[in-house]
Amino acid sequence: MKKDHSCEEYEHLSRRGFLGASAAAGAASLLFPRTVFAQGTRRGLQRPCLVGIFLRGAMDGLSVVVPHGDANLYSLRPSLAVPAPGAANGALDLDGYFGLNPNASGLLTPFQSGGLAFVHACGSPDPTRSHFDAMRSMELGQPDQPATTVTSGWLARHLQAVSPAGNGSLRAVALDQLLPRVLAAAPATLPIRDPADFAFPGDPTSAAARRTAIANAYAGTIPPLAPAAAASLDSIDLLETANFEGYVPANGAVYPASPFGTVMRNTAAMIKADIGLEVVHHDYGGWDHHDDQGPLDGKLAEMLTDLSAALEAFHLDMQGMEDRYVLYAKSEFGRRAAENGSGGTDHGSGGLMMVMGRGVQGGQVHGPWPTLAPTALDEGDLRVETDYRDVLAEILTAGVGGSDLGFVFEGHVPTPIGVVL
Amino acid sequence: MPQITRAATSVPIGPERPPLLRDDLLALVHRATFGYTAEEHSRAEAMGFETWRDEQLDPASIDDSQLDAQLAAIPYLGMSVAELSAAFTGQNGADGEIRRILQAARLLRAATSRRQLLERMVEFWTDHFNVYGDGPISFLKVVDDREVVRRHAFGDFRELLSASAKSGAMLIYLDNATSVAAAPNDNYSRELMELHTLGTDAGYTEQDVQEVARCLTGWTIHPPGHPNVGEFVFNPSTHDNGAKVVLGQSIPAGGGQQDGETVLDLLAFHPSTARRLAEKLCVFFLCYEPPTATVDRVAAVFTATSGDIAETVRAVLSRRSFEESQVWQQLKLRRPMHMAIGAIRSAGGTLASTPQGLADLVAATKAMGHAPFDWPAPNGYPDALGAWGANLLPRWSFATALLDGALAGATIPNASLISIFTGVAPSRRASALSRHLTGGRMTLGDVAEVQSFIDSQAAFNGDVAREAVALALSLPSTQWI
Numbered sequence: 027m028k029k030d031h032s033c034e035e036y037e038h039l040s041r042r043g044f045l046g047a048s049a050a051a052g053a054a055s056l057l058f059p060r061t062v063f064a065q066g067t068r069r070g071l072q073r074p075c076l077v078g079i080f081l082r083g084a085m086d087g088l089s090v091v092v093p094h095g096d097a098n099l100y101s102l103r104p105s106l107a108v109p110a111p112g113a114a115n116g117a118l119d120l121d122g123y124f125g126l127n128p129n130a131s132g133l134l135t136p137f138q139s140g141g142l143a144f145v146h147a148c149g150s151p152d153p154t155r156s157h158f159d160a161m162r163s164m165e166l167g168q169p170d171q172p173a174t175t176v177t178s179g180w181l182a183r184h185l186q187a188v189s190p191a192g193n194g195s196l197r198a199v200a201l202d203q204l205l206p207r208v209l210a211a212a213p214a215t216l217p218i219r220d221p222a223d224f225a226f227p228g229d230p231t232s233a234a235a236r237r238t239a240i241a242n243a244y245a246g247t248i249p250p251l252a253p254a255a256a257a258s259l260d261s262i263d264l265l266e267t268a269n270f271e272g273y274v275p276a277n278g279a280v281y282p283a284s285p286f287g288t289v290m291r292n293t294a295a296m297i298k299a300d301i302g303l304e305v306v307h308h309d310y311g312g313w314d315h316h317d318d319q320g321p322l323d324g325k326l327a328e329m330l331t332d333l334s335a336a337l338e339a340f341h342l343d344m345q346g347m348e349d350r351y352v353l354y355a356k357s358e359f360g361r362r363a364a365e366n367g368s369g370g371t372d373h374g375s376g377g378l379m380m381v382m383g384r385g386v387q388g389g390q391v392h393g394p395w396p397t398l399a400p401t402a403l404d405e406g407d408l409r410v411e412t413d414y415r416d417v418l419a420e421i422l423t424a425g426v427g428g429s430d431l432g433f434v435f436e437g438h439v440p441t442p443i444g445v446v447l
Numbered sequence: 448m449p450q451i452t453r454a455a456t457s458v459p460i461g462p463e464r465p466p467l468l469r470d471d472l473l474a475l476v477h478r479a480t481f482g483y484t485a486e487e488h489s490r491a492e493a494m495g496f497e498t499w500r501d502e503q504l505d506p507a508s509i510d511d512s513q514l515d516a517q518l519a520a521i522p523y524l525g526m527s528v529a530e531l532s533a534a535f536t537g538q539n540g541a542d543g544e545i546r547r548i549l550q551a552a553r554l555l556r557a558a559t560s561r562r563q564l565l566e567r568m569v570e571f572w573t574d575h576f577n578v579y580g581d582g583p584i585s586f587l588k589v590v591d592d593r594e595v596v597r598r599h600a601f602g603d604f605r606e607l608l609s610a611s612a613k614s615g616a617m618l619i620y621l622d623n624a625t626s627v628a629a630a631p632n633d634n635y636s637r638e639l640m641e642l643h644t645l646g647t648d649a650g651y652t653e654q655d656v657q658e659v660a661r662c663l664t665g666w667t668i669h670p671p672g673h674p675n676v677g678e679f680v681f682n683p684s685t686h687d688n689g690a691k692v693v694l695g696q697s698i699p700a701g702g703g704q705q706d707g708e709t710v711l712d713l714l715a716f717h718p719s720t721a722r723r724l725a726e727k728l729c730v731f732f733l734c735y736e737p738p739t740a741t742v743d744r745v746a747a748v749f750t751a752t753s754g755d756i757a758e759t760v761r762a763v764l765s766r767r768s769f770e771e772s773q774v775w776q777q778l779k780l781r782r783p784m785h786m787a788i789g790a791i792r793s794a795g796g797t798l799a800s801t802p803q804g805l806a807d808l809v810a811a812t813k814a815m816g817h818a819p820f821d822w823p824a825p826n827g828y829p830d831a832l833g834a835w836g837a838n839l840l841p842r843w844s845f846a847t848a849l850l851d852g853a854l855a856g857a858t859i860p861n862a863s864l865i866s867i868f869t870g871v872a873p874s875r876r877a878s879a880l881s882r883h884l885t886g887g888r889m890t891l892g893d894v895a896e897v898q899s900f901i902d903s904q905a906a907f908n909g910d911v912a913r914e915a916v917a918l919a920l921s922l923p924s925t926q927w928i
Contacts, residue, residue, distance in 0.1 A: 082824075155653060156641055158826055177833075203816025203838060210833045217838050219816065224840060227847035228914065235903045236918055239896040240843065246892045247923035248778060254837035255923075262840070311823055316622045316634045367630020368622060373637075405653075 072350065073191040073427050074384045075297045078181065078307045079355035080165075080206065081333075083314030084157065086361040086371055087378025088398075088408065089321035090130055090330060091144050091391060095123035098363075098398035106365040108321055115322045120144075124391045129327040132334030133380075136341040140388040141348065143445050147376040147393050147411040149359050155373040157314070160358035165208035167415065167435050180434050181305055182212035184422055187430035190214070192302015195260035199296070201289045201308045209307060211250075214257050221292050222270035226262050268299030279343035282335045286310055290340040297350050304426075313357060317368035341382060352383035352425035352446065354417065360408055363398050376408035379417055385424045385446040392445045412443060420446035471766050472496050473886045474774050477928055478732050479503055479764060480563035482789025487563070488886050500764050503564035504601060504757045511561050517800040518556075523548055523589065528615065528677030531586045542585035546820065549589055551805035553819040554812065557788045558798055568600040568760065570784075571731050572607070574827025576643060578616040579820065587616035587677050588820060604724070604754030605715040608643065612711060613679035615668045621825060624667040626660060628687035636660035638825045640714065649719035655694055661687040662698065662706035715754055721746040728763050734777035735832060741771045779928045780832050783815035787845055790920045793884040795863030796849070799856035807854045815841040843921040850917040864912045876901050880919050893922040 093099055094110040094117050108127050109116040117125025118134055124146070126134055136142035152170040154160050163170040167180025178186075185197055198215040200206055205217045218224055226233055237259060244255030273295040281287040286308075293306045312329065319326050337355075344351060360377030376396075382388070393412040396402045402409060419440035422429035424447050431440060475496060476488050491499040502508060518524060523531060523545060535541035557566045573596055578588055591614045599607035611617050618624035621635035636659035641647050665686030669675045681704040690700040694713055698706055714720060725746035729737035741763075748762040749755070762768065769775070781789060787808075791798065799805050812818040816838060822828045829835070848854050871879040877898035881889035889897075897919050904911045919925060 153653075154647075155656075156637065156647055157824070158641070159647055203841075204829070204834050205837045207833070215837065217816075218840075219814075226840075227844040228851065228917070229910070232900075232904065232911075232914055235900050236914065239900045239918055240921060243893050243896045243922045243924075244839075246890070250833065250836035251780075251839065251923055251926070254839050257837075258840045314634075316632055317625055366632055367627055368625040368632050370622075370632075372633055 073304060074349060074425065075293075075303055075351045076181075076184075076305045076421065076426055077293055077351055077353040077383075078208070078305065079353070080161075080208070080307070080309050080311075081313050081355055081357040082157075082161065082309055082311035083357070084359050084361055084373055085313040085357040085378065086315060086319065086321065086326060087146060087357075087376070088360065088363070089319070089326055090127050091120070091146055091378050092117040092125045092127060093123060093146075093395070093398065094119075094125045096398050098400075102364040102398060103371075104365070105369065106319060106321060106371070121391060123395075127321060127327075127330055129322070129330040130334040132331075132336075132338035136338060136382060137389055141341055141382055141386065142337075143381045143386050143388045143390055143392055145379040145381065145392045145412055145417055145443075145445055147396055147408055148356070148379045148414055148417065149375055149377050149410040149412075150414055151410060153375075155359070155375075157358055157373070162207060164358055164414065165206060165210075167418075168437070176436075178211035179206070179208035180418070181208045181307065182210055182215070183434045184426075184429045185212050185215070185304065187433050188304075188428060190302060191304050192300075194302065196257060196264050196301065196303060198305035198307070199303060201292065201306060205250075206307060206309060209305070212305075213253070215305075216254060216257050216261060218261070218265075221265050221268070221296060224262055224265050226259075264301050265296075268296055268301060270295055275339065275343040277342050277345050279339040281339040281343075282332055284332050284336070286332055287336045287339065290336040291343075294340055294343045297344070298347075310355075315361070315370045316366070316372060317370040319365075319370040337380075337382070344383075349384045352385070352421050353381065354421060355380045356414060362406055363403055363408055364406060374407035375404050376410040379414065381417065381421065381445055383425065385420075387445055387447055392443060413438070413441070416440045416443050417445055420444075469775050470886075471769050471775070472499075473888065474769060475500060475764060476886070477888075478774075479567060480792070481557045481566060481785060482792030483885055484792050484795075485883060485886070496766060500564075500761070503562070504761055506562035506565040506601065509562050514556065514560050517559075518552060520800070521548060521552055521802065524552055524593065526589065527675075528586050528590060529674060531589060532671070532676065542581045542583075545589060546581070546585045547806065547809060548802040549585075549592060550809045550812075550819045550821075551802035553592075554784075554788065554805055554808055555798060555800060557784070558791050558796075564760075564764075565597075565600055567732075568756070569596055571728070572596045572600055573819070574822070574830070575727070576607075576611045576614075576617065577822055577825050577827035578614070578620040579823045580616075580620055583677070584616050584619055587614070587619060590614070590677065591616035599756075601757040601760070604720075604749070604756055605711065607756070608711050608715050609708075611643065612639070612663075612666065612707070615677040615679070618666065618668050618679070623663055626664050626666075627685040628661075628664045631657070631660040631664050631687065633657060633660040636663055642826055644714040644720040644723070645717055646719060646723040649717070649723075651694060658691045658693045659710050661689070661691050662693065662702075662710045665704070666707055716750075718746075718750065721749040721754075725749055725759070725763075728760065729768070729772075730830060732760075732763050733768060733772045733774055734779050737768075738771050741768050744768075780835055780926055781928050782828065782830065782835055783817035783838070783842065783845075784812050784819065785928070786842055786920075786926065787812055787815065787817075787849075790846055790849055791857055791859075794850070794859045794916055794920065795866065796857060796859045804856040806856070808857045811845055811848065811854055811857075815845060842926070846917040846920040847914075849920075850913040859913070859916070861909060864909065864916065867916070868907075868912055873901075873907065874898070876907070876915065877919070880915060884916075884919055885925060889919065889922070889924040893919070893924045896922065 092108040099107050111117050111119040111125050119125045152163055154170045159170050165179050166176050168174040168176045198212050200217045202217055203219050209215050244252050281291040289308050296303050315326055356379040357377050359375055361371035361374040366372050396409040396411055415435045415438050419431050476491050477483055560566050595610040595614045622632045623635035626632035633656050637656045640651055665682045667682050669678055669680050688701050691698040726742050729742050745762045749759045752758045867883045877894045881887055881894050901915050
């Protein structure tokens with residue numbers, strides 16, 4: 027019987043968090059990881075905000091960062107492959123072998139300026155092709171098999187392992203209706219679909235009395251309601267200090283007027299508001315293109331346009347403040363190397379991860395590339411050459427500034443890959 | 448300036464303890480309906496636990512003519528896809544409109560139907576066999592809701608599974624409609640096994656997923672232009688007629704449509720399916736961690752009755768299951784739609800009966816992240832404490848908006864407030880509210896906070912009464928089923 031939210035586990039984590047927050051002398055040591063490869067710990071600098079985008083549904087990495095230099099691509103996907111640079115609708119060349127889907131042109135400037143890195147053939151060593159199992163294991167940061175007893179998200183464990191960057195009232199926000207599993211059991215964390223509209227309801231003259239009643243009542247109930255209520259009330263005040271209505275993006279950046287564009291705009295506003303926010307997470311779903319994928323002029327093309335325009339705007343808006351964030355975007359897995367009979371692709375294995383921000387070695391497509399040669403494929407899928415946890419480990423240490431990797435990714439010893447230094 | 452005085456209580460306000468007093472009937476009314484009402488509670492008391500429950504398990508025996516008349520005024524609900532297309536010919540955004548109509552009807556039914564347990568089962572199956580999408584799927588879902596979910600909610604699981612497998616909405620949503628022998632699409636076959644029946648723990652393999660996909664090739668729908676557009680049709684020319692092996696069973700060549708029927712037989716009657724459905728139903732109705740003994744017994748009933756859903760639910764909503772799971776001590780969070788509809792029911796709300804009238808209410812459930820039919824993934828809205836437990840401000844905002852009259856079409860009339868508080872001594876107002884809203888299940892701590900609030904205000908007028916109700920509906924002990 028799988029426990030979806032164990033009070034026991036939560037209490038265990040609460041004690042860890044308490045240790046981190048209270049032991050003033052020891053708190054500093056928790057900021058520095060015990061793993062060997064973390065270097066350049068920048069003591070004294072403001073901790074960057076970790077921005078996680080989960081591209082749910084399994085984005086087709088091969089249509090986004092296109093291995094146009096690999097001839098196998100064109101035999102595997104006669105109708106679906108993005109053409110090579112120079113051809114009509116051809117990829118925008120990145121490094122002579124990989125190119126960008128023309129609909130993701132917004133990512134070209136961040137890439138070429140060295141701010142954005144790609145990691146290809148990246149993913150989980152789990153063989154599962156089930157969205158839900160793959161998402162679950164990726165969010166728990168534990169392999170799918172053997173079945174794990176862990177119920178907290180890896181991001182939650184990271185937040186537990188380090189003491190708060192600010193006053194700790196609101197450490198993480200999921201810009202969604204529901205809290206994603208990756209933040210399950212995370213301290214001072216809330217799902218807030220629209221941070222610009224997070225006010226205590228009702229008549230101002232009775233608000234104080236009603237607020238007191240709610241605060242007192244929820245203090246006496248079980249997690250996650252009890253801490254969520256406290257965090258909600260604190261956050262109402264905290265988010266008021268971030269001027270969302272009047273926010274003007276810097277450097278002339280223009281966010282698309284789409285839900286994701288608004289998410290990135292709000293993220294920038296919250297980071298700049300300096301409210302001690304350590305994590306922003308968002309689910310951008312809908313990438314499960316089994317049929318009629320349309321990488322050049324259909325569904326995938328539209329979504330890529332939106333994704334890249336919003337990320338480009340964020341990059342420009344935060345120019346000069348790259349030290350204030352580390353952003354990653356990934357899916358639960360990639361899609362099959364060969365196209366299917368419905369103009370789409372089925373679930374695969376290796377996928378694409380994007381990373382932007384502090385310490386990121388941009389302008390490169392990282393990771394060993396196994397190629398799409400028949401012998402190199404993993405049961406018809408792009409082989410996973412880079413474990414997603416290796417990228418996240420570098421993000422947490424070299425990017426964010428420190429974590430407890432043995433606790434966050436128990437059982438996994440990260441391999442240095444040089445994406446974030 | 449009024450003094451904010453705290454009501455004296457003899458119980459310290461500490462960690463919440465659900466009532467220790469065992470009250471099976473009260474627990475049943477809370478779980479089997481979309482929200483407690485004193486009226487339904489009285490009725491259930493008069494009839495007794497089993498009789499009331501059995502009546503709810505036989506919706507046809509319950510007169511629902513008032514709601515039926517209101518629904519009859521929304522003709523789209525009974526239409527075929529062809530009729531819906533004709534009704535919305537040339538209209539831009541028709542899919543969005545039909546979707547909103549279906550959402551409004553859903554909320555109206557949940558709030559006002561006397562067949563409450565049926566509505567709860569519709570909620571369960573809607574999530575279990577989730578479909579989502581704009582465009583054609585919005586039209587197809589009208590038929591799916593009627594012919595798949597509602598028709599078979601208390602019926603035979605094999606028939607429900609068949610109806611879902613042949614549902615135009617499902618065939619499009621999970622791409623089986625375009626799955627052909629030359630290139631089978633495994634999206635539906637995967638979710639059929641993973642979500643609809645066996646579950647990933649059952650030990651089926653990737654090979655099984657592919658073989659099931661082969662079996663289901665040719666299962667498609669009539670295209671636009673055909674008089675039965677959107678309805679199931681088996682296309683033999685796109686079906687893979689080779690021999691297959693599924694879960695170790697050989698399916699000989701040349702089977703045609705029977706291949707898929709055999710697969711549905713295998714899956715519907717597989718012990719893992721019985722186990723998985725039993726567990727899901729126990730979690731849905733009882734508590735987050737139902738005892739193994741209860742799940743096993745419910746699974747056994749499912750198997751013994753060859754998948755009779757009503758009998759299975761009868762076993763879940765039994766005194767024995769309540770006893771085994773100590774259900775009156777369990778805290779199961781009401782999901783936002785349930786909280787919203789529950790607030791309307793328990794506070795004596797009145798609802799508009801037209802889709803336009805209910806638009807604000809639909810939007811309110813959307814703001815809480817739980818609008819009907821809005822979950823994009825096949826697994827349906829989650830039913831876990833971790834998923835919903837941190838999303839509190841939207842609930843507080845909803846309760847306030849409802850009582851403030853800010854939701855057109857969903858109001859708490861003054862008469863309801865009067866009936867709650869008339870003749871009640873000032874110091875007993877909060878406990879009267881607890882009795883009215885929950886049958887007396889609010890904790891002493893929460894009741895004390897509501898009383899404290901009432902006492903802190905200069906006078907107890909209509910506004911304060913409304914605020915007190917909204918406050919009570921926002922507190923922890925009204926968030927549990």
